[in-house]
Amino acid sequence: MGVLSIKTSRRVEIIDITGLVERSLEKDSDLAVIYSPHTTTAIVINEAESGLLEDILDFMERLVPYGKGYRHDRIDSNADAHLKASILGNSVVVPVENGKLMLGTWQRILFIEFDGPRSRRVIVKVV
Amino acid sequence: MGVLSIKTSRRVEIIDITGLVERSLEKDSDLAVIYSPHTTTAIVINEAESGLLEDILDFMERLVPYGKGYRHDRIDSNADAHLKASILGNSVVVPVENGKLMLGTWQRILFIEFDGPRSRRVIVKVV
Amino acid sequence: MGVLSIKTSRRVEIIDITGLVERSLEKDSDLAVIYSPHTTTAIVINEAESGLLEDILDFMERLVPYGKGYRHDRIDSNADAHLKASILGNSVVVPVENGKLMLGTWQRILFIEFDGPRSRRVIVKVV
Numbered sequence: 001m002g003v004l005s006i007k008t009s010r011r012v013e014i015i016d017i018t019g020l021v022e023r024s025l026e027k028d029s030d031l032a033v034i035y036s037p038h039t040t041t042a043i044v045i046n047e048a049e050s051g052l053l054e055d056i057l058d059f060m061e062r063l064v065p066y067g068k069g070y071r072h073d074r075i076d077s078n079a080d081a082h083l084k085a086s087i088l089g090n091s092v093v094v095p096v097e098n099g100k101l102m103l104g105t106w107q108r109i110l111f112i113e114f115d116g117p118r119s120r121r122v123i124v125k126v127v
Numbered sequence: 128m129g130v131l132s133i134k135t136s137r138r139v140e141i142i143d144i145t146g147l148v149e150r151s152l153e154k155d156s157d158l159a160v161i162y163s164p165h166t167t168t169a170i171v172i173n174e175a176e177s178g179l180l181e182d183i184l185d186f187m188e189r190l191v192p193y194g195k196g197y198r199h200d201r202i203d204s205n206a207d208a209h210l211k212a213s214i215l216g217n218s219v220v221v222p223v224e225n226g227k228l229m230l231g232t233w234q235r236i237l238f239i240e241f242d243g244p245r246s247r248r249v250i251v252k253v254v
Numbered sequence: 255m256g257v258l259s260i261k262t263s264r265r266v267e268i269i270d271i272t273g274l275v276e277r278s279l280e281k282d283s284d285l286a287v288i289y290s291p292h293t294t295t296a297i298v299i300n301e302a303e304s305g306l307l308e309d310i311l312d313f314m315e316r317l318v319p320y321g322k323g324y325r326h327d328r329i330d331s332n333a334d335a336h337l338k339a340s341i342l343g344n345s346v347v348v349p350v351e352n353g354k355l356m357l358g359t360w361q362r363i364l365f366i367e368f369d370g371p372r373s374r375r376v377i378v379k380v381v
Binding site: 030031044045046047049050051052054055056059063087088089092093094095097102103104105106107127 | 255287289290291292293317318324325326328329333336337339340341343344345347377379381
């Protein structure tokens with residue numbers, strides 16, 4: 001099992017972690033699970049084109065605007081981040097062959113911060 | 128493989144099933160898949176703070192309101208529940224080490240009922 | 255590992271691939287991962303009732319309308335398809351017992367095209 005350390009530098013941000021994940025793979029595995037142990041981040045597989053990454057953040061902000069009277073905001077003003085994370089999911093699974101992730105041509109593994117900046121971890125588990 | 132039995136008591140409801148999942152784990156596994164075999168429920172990993180759980184249900188109801196002229200409602204008046212379930216997903220995957228789920232500090236496994244009350248099952252498969 | 259070939263015939267379309275997935279399973283596996291290597295398609299498990307399939311496509315189009323000034327559209331006019339795919343996810347995981355998918359009564363594996371028509375592949379990996 002590998003654990004990636006990620007430092008985010010803004011409240012919301014997308015980081016392409018494909019290279020980090022690839023370096024933590026072991027040979028002879030069939031499947032990689034890339035898992036965020038946090039409740040205000042997401043992991044998504046999609047294209048890492050810079051305009052699209054901004055589109056994703058903009059869309060999620062319009063879908064779940066910050067600070068719109070959520071109950072959880074009385075405790076910790078980040079309910080929007082929990083909701084965004086719940087919609088996108090906190091893990092992805094990728095088939096592995098010969099020690100390589102079977103990603104499609106345009107696919108990258110994207111770590112999405114919704115409540116930064118923070119130090120984050122991502123678990124890479126192969127089976 | 129374990130099968131959890133869950134009774135829901137309202138139309139929409141979130142139940143923290145983390146304890147039930149933990150009790151059905153076997154030693155020497157690497158990964159747990161928590162899988163709902165239903166089409167109007169979801170499984171999500173997030174924080175189980177009571178205000179946040181209400182925020183999740185409220186948000187999903189605003190996103191996909193009940194009974195808004197969906198085609199499937201002619202057959203079974205629960206199209207909204209199918210749509211909500213499709214957006215959130217019917218399973219989660221959690222890495223396991225030494226017989227323990229590698230959940231982060233605030234993470235809980237949440238079963239979400241969107242068309243209750245009903246008797247539901249959740250499959251816990253370890254590999 | 256199996257690779258399914260799928261031809262889509264419209265811009266947006268849902269294809270029930272359950273039968274194709276079942277035919278590519280091997281005995282003695284515990285888990286099937288059904289994985290799309292594309293960035294403008296999704297895989298979802300839900301009911302394949304024809305009205306519901308139209309409801310899913312309609313809902314996703316209202317949620318993320320085509321061509322609404324996304325940055326990625328300057329490069330490739332399919333930002334909406336990437337966003338829809340990101341929300342629904344590009345893979346599902348299904349427990350397997352005795353060579354059979356443990357799908358619930360109403361569950362089908364649905365391949366969703368958001369930027370067709372195209373030739374698509376789906377990877378079926380069992381572990």
